Amino acid sequence: MNETSLTALFIILVGLIVLSGFFSSSETGMMSLNRYRLKHMAKTGHKGAKRAQALLNRTDQLIGVILIGNNFVNIFASAIATVIAIRIWGDAGIAIATVLLTIVILIFAEVTPKTLAALFPEKIAFPASHVLGPLLKILYPVVWAVNLFTGAILKIIGVSANDVANEHLSREELRTLVNEAGALIPAKHKDMLVSILDLEKVTVNDIMVPRNEVVGIDLEDDLDTILRQLRSSQHTRLPVFKGDINNIQGVLHLRNVSRLLLQDDINKTMLMQLCREPYFVPESTPLNTQLINFQKQKRRFGIVVDEYGEVLGLATLEDILEEIVGEFTTDYAATSPDIIPQDDGTFIIDGTSAVRTINKALGWKLPIDGPKTLNGLITETLENIPETNVCLKVGGHRVEVLQIKDNVVKAAIVHPKKRKKRATS
Missing domain, CATH: 3.30.465.10 (Uridine Diphospho-n-acetylenolpyruvylglucosamine Reductase; domain 3)
Incomplete structure (x- = not known):
């Protein structure tokens, strides 16, 4: 073999090692992509993300085409390296080629490309999708045949690709994701997101105003006392009861009673006509459920009761919102x-x-x-x-x-x- 042929073989060998590095980095880059970030980027119209997402939708085919290409390149490179080594060192060249090629492929076609891809998956995967997409179409019959045999082997050992669960984050995983977001999410927003996730763990009983602190209108009080209470009240809504808070008659909104307070002939019956029917809430209701119930019922105020119907306190929409955004006061x-x-x-x-x-x-x-x-x-x-x-x-x-x-x-x-x-x- 002349010098020109030997040089050509060296050039081919280098090209094959580069291709091996491409396939190795593509595999690691594709598998290392953050699937949720990828979905977001694809929805915003990022072309590279769309191509990568399309390939990852059939992971078996993607892995198939990458491994077919990688193994073909590595075996071809091994054959070329053996020919070169025999020409240079004779029969001893086989062992030398095996050792040298193993080291070269390990460093330049495996460890280095895969490390780079793991560190910068998007920079590797998105450009690689330009090649992997068309290559998959060209090699599809081969990939299909390989996957057919692979699927048969998996079924024999009792594994089906269709049985793999979809990647859905659990509540605790989502909490970890929010906490690990670092500076990407402001601390206040992070606290609010975690508080929303915690709403299911907190019940109405945890955030209610206890009955001994409830301020309401007792219809058994004289009218002057009731009017003084209405004029000086710091609350927007007041429960109206008769003798005992367990005997709730309704809920009075001070906005509705403001005009009535200017009249001279006001009486308790007129006040009762302005009351809205009370809305009762079981004490064990989770806050996320109660928030939805308030929305459905178009209410902002509920009477909390226990399993025996005894009034335990009051819960408001503001109380639930404070669980999410924190106290409205600064300190x-x-x-x-x-x-x-x-x-x-x-x-x-x-x-x-x-x-x-x-x-x-x-x-x-x-x-x-x-x-x-x-x-x-x-x-x-x-x-x-x-x-x-x-x-x-x-x-x-x-x-x-x-x-x-x-x-x-x-x-x-x-x-x-x-x-x-x-x-x-």
Whole structure:
């Protein structure tokens, strides 16, 4: 073999190694594409994404054409390298060619291209789709035949390509995806997205205004008292009841009663005519369901009841929205009358305060899978109703009972968790 022929074989060998690297990088690049990002890019009209998505819709065919091309190129390169090595080193060239070609293919046609493709899948996969698409059409009969045999083997071992589940993100996977988005999603938006995912875990009972804090109109009060209450009310909607809050008669919107307050001949019957029929909500209703129910019923205000029909409190659309966007006040801990910060870093907290509210306001992690109020947490921990001021530990916080009235902890001093000191060497 003359020098010109040997040079031509070297050029062919280099070309085959480049092609092998192309097929290797294409395979890794295609398989490394973020499918959700790819769908988004395809929907926005990105041509490369559309081509890649079309190829990935039949993964078996894509892998088939890539492996057929890669194996053909590698085997051809092996044959060329053997011929070259025999011409140069004689019979010993077979072993030399095997070792050298293995190293060259491993470095230049496998590891390096696949590493680049894994790091930059879109930059590799989108241009590669220009070649893989037409190549699949040309080699389709071969690919079809290979996949036919492959499918038969898979069936023998009890595997079917049709049984593979679609790639749908679970709630926890979506939460991880949002949390790992980093600077791509602003922190406030990230918190809102996670809060939406958590709505199913939170029930109406967790966010309601408890019945002892409910402000309403008692029809058994005299008319002057009711009118004074209507004129000074800070609430837009008020439940109207007779004698006891369990005897709800309706819900009064102050917007409807504003003109009536200017009349001199106003009476309770006229007020009742302006009331809307009460809307009752089971306490165990998840917030995501209740949000939809409010929308369907065109309501913003619900009376929360237990399984026996006893009124437990009130739930509003605003309460649910606050679970998503956070408190509407800038610093709930500073403005809430139920949480009073002290100079020594402790907090005097009303016993009826909701545990979730305390956690949100102060950034704590008091247990929320049991009692809903601080009073409930204290009595559950003690396993009895305290008769005197006691000190205990709840959720890692030191709690000092400050006031007890009517078998209820009215107020307690709660200490923040002590930070663990780092060991110094």
